[in-house]
Amino acid sequence: MAEVPTEILLSKRVQEMVLNDEEPPPTPYICRDGDTVEEVSAPLSLVPIIDLSLFSSSSSSTPCTKQQEELEKLRSALSSWGCFQAIGHGISSEFLDKIRQVTREYFEQPMEEKKKHAKGVEEFEGYGADPVPAAGQFLDWSDRLYLQVYPKDQRKLVFWPERPESFRGILEEYSLKTKIVTEIVSKAMAKSLNLEENCFLNQFGERSQYQARFNYYSRCQRPDLVLGLKPHADGTGYTTILQDEEGLQVLKDEQWFTVPKLSEAFLVLMGDQMEIMTNGIFKSPVHRVVTSSERERISVVVFYTPEVNKEFGPEDDLINEERPRLFKKVKDYADTHWGYYQQGQRALHTAKV
Numbered sequence: 006m007a008e009v010p011t012e013i014l015l016s017k018r019v020q021e022m023v024l025n026d027e028e029p030p031p032t033p034y035i036c037r038d039g040d041t042v043e044e045v046s047a048p049l050s051l052v053p054i055i056d057l058s059l060f061s062s063s064s065s066s067t068p069c070t071k072q073q074e075e076l077e078k079l080r081s082a083l084s085s086w087g088c089f090q091a092i093g094h095g096i097s098s099e100f101l102d103k104i105r106q107v108t109r110e111y112f113e114q115p116m117e118e119k120k121k122h123a124k125g126v127e128e129f130e131g132y133g134a135d136p137v138p139a140a141g142q143f144l145d146w147s148d149r150l151y152l153q154v155y156p157k158d159q160r161k162l163v164f165w166p167e168r169p170e171s172f173r174g175i176l177e178e179y180s181l182k183t184k185i186v187t188e189i190v191s192k193a194m195a196k197s198l199n200l201e202e203n204c205f206l207n208q209f210g211e212r213s214q215y216q217a218r219f220n221y222y223s224r225c226q227r228p229d230l231v232l233g234l235k236p237h238a239d240g241t242g243y244t245t246i247l248q249d250e251e252g253l254q255v256l257k258d259e260q261w262f263t264v265p266k267l268s269e270a271f272l273v274l275m276g277d278q279m280e281i282m283t284n285g286i287f288k289s290p291v292h293r294v295v296t297s298s299e300r301e302r303i304s305v306v307v308f309y310t311p312e313v314n315k316e317f318g319p320e321d322d323l324i325n326e327e328r329p330r331l332f333k334k335v336k337d338y339a340d341t342h343w344g345y346y347q348q349g350q351r352a353l354h355t356a357k358v
């Protein structure tokens with residue numbers, strides 16, 4: 006088969022190729038041949054579950070025993086896995102189903118409808134795929150809609166779908182609700198490290214960034230050859246991920262652990278910037294998405310990142326003789342991260358002292 010240039014492939018959607026029966030996947034998507042790392046399936050994978058409802062009465066300065074136990078569980082989860090499944094977050098299961106449903110409806114629309122919000126191959130926002138990666142890097146077997154949500158004055162509404170009609174309203178509501186959850190999580194993370202509860206919120210700043218990414222992972226005839234999303238760590242502060250089917254895997258102890266499907270939960274996953282702020286105590290885990298030959302998968306991801314141009318670094322109280330400073334103060338780390346990501350590499354070393 007003749008090689009199709011990457012730019013041409015990226016101007017066409019994976020979903021389109023699957024619907025047109027243009028499989029097996031073209032070469033730039035083939036990245037798994039000979040992949041030998043062990044995979045641990047969902048029932049056996051013990052991704053920690055944390056009940057956020059135990060933290061919401063956080064005004065009290067002396068946490069009760071149950072809260073204290075959950076804080077310890079949180080600290081241990083983030084120091085080993087770098088992620089946890091959040092329950093008790095205050096967002097109803099009906100609403101989570103609603104956003105999953107509207108995401109599916111969005112992607113199931115005809116291609117012309119989605120292409121109304123298409124991004125250029127070098128842009129971030131809008132409907133399409135990631136910008137063209139560095140030469141020799143693989144392409145992801147997925148399609149996305151990527152939107153800046155907060156600060157509100159940064160929204161580019163031209164990319165916000167008008168169909169399904171309920172889409173914008175549901176995204177607005179989901180963003181407001183996840184914003185509240187990130188406040189609870191940020192405070193709980195601080196308390197779990199015996200820090201002042203607002204310290205991370207202050208580091209993220211008043212104009213912290215929320216980007217929403219809606220992912221559509223088409224089924225693939227050869228899931229053994231492609232990945233929905235290549236292995237990477239997030240360049241964010243942290244990320245929340247709502248899924249409707251299994252497919253996300255987190256690397257721990259040199260094994261891929263599948264994140265189990267829990268309809269009432271979403272995954273909270275540390276990005277590199279939380280690893281920096283906690284002086285390396287919390288881990289930003291490598292993760293990836295595998296595809297299935299039987300069903301497609303959607304996920305709704307919110308990237309939560311410190312405000313643009315704001316310097317941040319390890320909390321002073323986490324630097325001591327036993328744990329010397331590991332990271333410098335940095336700013337706009339997400340940009341550095343992106344440059345490395347496009348070459349299939351991590352950027353965390355650039356922040357090391």
Ligand SMILES: O=C(O)CCC(=O)C(=O)O
Binds near residue numbers: 218292
């Ligand atoms: O779709 C998922 O489950 C994970 C998405 C992800 O890791 C990302 O968008 O960075």
Ligand SMILES: [Fe+2]
Binds near residue numbers: 237238239244292
């Ligand atoms: Fe990610």
